[in-house]
Amino acid sequence: MNTDRAFLVIDMQQENGFQLHDLHRVIDNTAALINALRHAGIPVIYTRHINAVDGSDLPPGEPLDAAGRPLSYCAGTCQVAIMECLAPRLGDRVIDKPRYSAFHRTDLDQQLRELGVSRLIVSGVLTDACVLATVMDAFALGYRVDLIADACTSTTEAAHNAALLIMANWVYALELFSTAQFLKRLVGEPHQSCRPTEPDQFAHRPEQFVATIARLQTMLGLPRRNQE
Template identity: 60%
Template sequence: MNNKNALLIIDMQQEDSFVLENFDTTVAHTAALLETARRQRVPVIYTRHINQADGSDLPRGEPRAADGGPSSYRAGTRQVEIIERLAPRPDEWVLDKGRYSAFHRTDLDARLKALGVDTLIVSGVLTDVCVLSSVFDAFALGYHIRLVSDACATTTLAGHYSALLILANWVYSLEILNCVQCLRALEDRDYLSMTPEHPDVFAHQPHEFESTIARLQAHLVRTQE
């Protein structure tokens, strides 16, 4: 893999107000990505979602606690810290953000460009919120994206697959691959990934949702062979 890559680990924090499907697997796969990225000297960037403790920076409609502050990701609490298994090293960059996208009101784009990065390897949570928003913004800014499907999680498998399908339909610079294949890519070995063949490749009606997920899974399984 060329040195124009960076690993973006999104919001792998202590916050436990959301029960996430397959979170243990997501952590394990992210740890493997992290270990290999460090060994290959690929830049690592973490994001943390943090809401001001007094609620002054919350967007309209954001849930609030009884004291008017945020009900989750509250600044100054243990919940905003990166989980211990994935703890950043002192020389690794931790980016704090107050909105879903890692690019919104941050200097992420400028820093990546300063490093010469053109490809983002993305993992983290939640697939259908912060991961989705960040990938769309990365695409709009001209990055190539490798989304590691089994190193992402959200509250339901339906939400996870909905996000993957939306991204596969409309992010033309996207590769979707699993952790094993991404590790091969990080080690500059041959690897397999799913690249959307045309816009709206996974178009479907509501009654076709399960069969479309199966179609996506079939594409991803072929990348494991």
């Protein structure tokens, strides 16, 4: 088994409390990545965000319902189950986490080091919350990260892209791919990606946001999209 890399699938759960942009595309891309990486012998690790039913141990201000239960990712409900079409198989690992980062109060770092993993392939939701926090912590802990941009999403395309720019600007151990380009790389074919080479590489003024995203999409081999 190839154990210098692992695929981390972040929070692809049945949570239905909010709409996610272009989720069907993200599901399809994630499924393609899972199949290819399993075939390549690369471990697949899923995370599940789970909040205690009684609302205990939540960060300050976490939204609650009238009964004091968490509004999202509530333990014991279908919200926390991984989507059936992406369900783990025998041999896959599942990490349950109480906060955005998959490293916070979990044994993910220990499991990765026991596997000999030094590079994480990352996809999932939400780009501007759990994905962002996990990538930042992975960087701080010394991992290299391959982030699959079109296998991540958030509530809006703008939020998704803003998070991509933050990571591209400041996570120096990061390489960004589209799904198609990453799958080419996996089998040794010519491919393109975005590897940050300097701090604040995608610095921009507010009115330049759409043009800056278009520049990143071009580097990733993705079609340019109109931003929300």
